Amino acid sequence: MANNLQSIKQRFGIVGTSHLLDAALETATRVAPTDLTVLITGESGVGKEVFSKIIHSLSSRKHNEFIAVNCGAIPEGTINSELFGHEKGSFTGAVNDRKGYFETVNGGTIFLDEIAEMPLDTQSYLLRMLESGEFIRVGSSRVQKTDVRVIAATNVALEERVRKGTFREDLYYRLSTVPIRVPALKDRREDINVLFRKFAYDFAEKYRMQPIRLDERAEQVLENYRWPGNIRELKNMAEQLSVLSEERLITSEELMRTMPQLLNRNLPVVSDRNGSGSKNGGDFQEREILYKVLFDMKNDLNELKSMFYELVKSNNLRMPDLGAVRQLQSTFQPLYPDADSEVQDDDLYQDQKREGSKPIIIEPGKVSIGYDKSEAEDAPLAMDEIEKEAIRRALKKYNGRRKEAAEELRISERTLYRKIKQYDL
Numbered sequence: 175m176a177n178n179l180q181s182i183k184q185r186f187g188i189v190g191t192s193h194l195l196d197a198a199l200e201t202a203t204r205v206a207p208t209d210l211t212v213l214i215t216g217e218s219g220v221g222k223e224v225f226s227k228i229i230h231s232l233s234s235r236k237h238n239e240f241i242a243v244n245c246g247a248i249p250e251g252t253i254n255s256e257l258f259g260h261e262k263g264s265f266t267g268a269v270n271d272r273k274g275y276f277e278t279v280n281g282g283t284i285f286l287d288e289i290a291e292m293p294l295d296t297q298s299y300l301l302r303m304l305e306s307g308e309f310i311r312v313g314s315s316r317v318q319k320t321d322v323r324v325i326a327a328t329n330v331a332l333e334e335r336v337r338k339g340t341f342r343e344d345l346y347y348r349l350s351t352v353p354i355r356v357p358a359l360k361d362r363r364e365d366i367n368v369l370f371r372k373f374a375y376d377f378a379e380k381y382r383m384q385p386i387r388l389d390e391r392a393e394q395v396l397e398n399y400r401w402p403g404n405i406r407e408l409k410n411m412a413e414q415l416s417v418l419s420e421e422r423l424i425t426s427e428e429l430m431r432t433m434p435q436l437l438n439r440n441l442p443v444v445s446d447r448n449g450s451g452s453k454n455g456g457d458f459q460e461r462e463i464l465y466k467v468l469f470d471m472k473n474d475l476n477e478l479k480s481m482f483y484e485l486v487k488s489n490n491l492r493m494p495d496l497g498a499v500r501q502l503q504s505t506f507q508p509l510y511p512d513a514d515s516e517v518q519d520d521d522l523y524q525d526q527k528r529e530g531s532k533p534i535i536i537e538p539g540k541v542s543i544g545y546d547k548s549e550a551e552d553a554p555l556a557m558d559e560i561e562k563e564a565i566r567r568a569l570k571k572y573n574g575r576r577k578e579a580a581e582e583l584r585i586s587e588r589t590l591y592r593k594i595k596q597y598d599l
Contacts, residue, residue: 192362206232216356219406238282246291264313373412
């Protein structure tokens with residue numbers, strides 16, 4: 175199967191090694207020899223039409239016609255005529271009989287893009303055609319038959335449209351016999367720079383110039399960008415840089431100056447302001463890890479304090495000397511000056527007075543639970559140790575899956591790989 179997928183990628187110009195992309199391609203190749211209806215979903219610009227062509231080319235209908243129809247681009251008043259045809263005189267302007275797409279593509283494949291924009295009355299006609307192969311031209315009473323395979327695509331959630339009543343539920347289940355989810359570019363970040371290099375060489379050949387290249391930090395900028403326009407946006411960016419850039423080696427500063435929208439990314443990327451290649455601004459991605467760890471430590475500390483106060487209150491115990499408690503709190507105060515306790519010491523004493531209980535006294539120095547005073551006086555962990563521990567926990571949480579761990583830490587996979595190697599994890 176791996177060799178088959180590789181040959182399909184070469185044949186249709188698909189670039190990438192993402193397991194999500196491979197899974198979508200594998201589903202497409204398995205369903206292609208059948209006549210099942212396929213629903214392709216994914217964000218705008220991910221290449222849904224390419225998948226429809228793959229399915230048609232690998233099917234028994236490959237020698238017959240293939241047509242792609244954008245349902246959102248056809249006016250509501252004429253879409254029935256476009257799809258199913260019309261009779262002469264059936265409406266104003268119908269001066270001749272006209273065949274629709276389902277009649278002209280008989281024996282082939284029709285790709286209905288933006289299927290969610292199809293009007294409700296057209297949906298009912300399409301459902302009948304899918305179930306029985308029958309249709310009626312606009313203005314005619316004669317039932318005709320056709321043999322067309324339908325592949326539909328949408329970039330919106332059809333389930334939500336069904337709940338709102340703008341899309342037929344029975345048509346949704348009829349179309350989604352075999353669903354294929356094409357991953358967005360942000361879900362296959364390992365393919366971003368490979369795709370960029372491919373586009374750069376294509377445009378270099380088209381415009382007869384040297385191909386542009388990105389330095390390492392510019393590649394990180396591309397990886398951290400969220401790519402709302404997906405592959406289409408990346409291709410347009412490669413073409414603009416190929417034409418507009420005087421230098422063939424693009425730095426991160428030149429990249430962000432030419433494409434300011436790249437600043438709208440998940441994490442800040444260091445920019446070399448003096449152009450010397452130094453990292454005077456610090457590694458913001460590494461700092462992001464430290465911030466996350468410190469905030470987690472703060473939350474853990476607040477939970478621990480609340481648990482301690484609750485245990486004292488629920489077990490009818492009396493707090494130790496307030497001076498000792500405040501001295502312990504002052505140890506953490508410089509680290510977390512804004513840490514608030516949900517339970518106040520004075521409230522505990524007032525509760526005990528009101529209840530008239532005889533509390534068990536816990537005196538400082540007489541607690542035999544293995545507490546070592548030196549634990550509160552340990553020096554804070556080094557920043558490298560904090561960062562290493564955060565990476566170790568993320569890898570353990572996701573069973574070593576680096577992609578999910580990188581998303582948890584909000585850093586790129588490239589940075590995570592480097593840190594794993596650095597800390598020998």
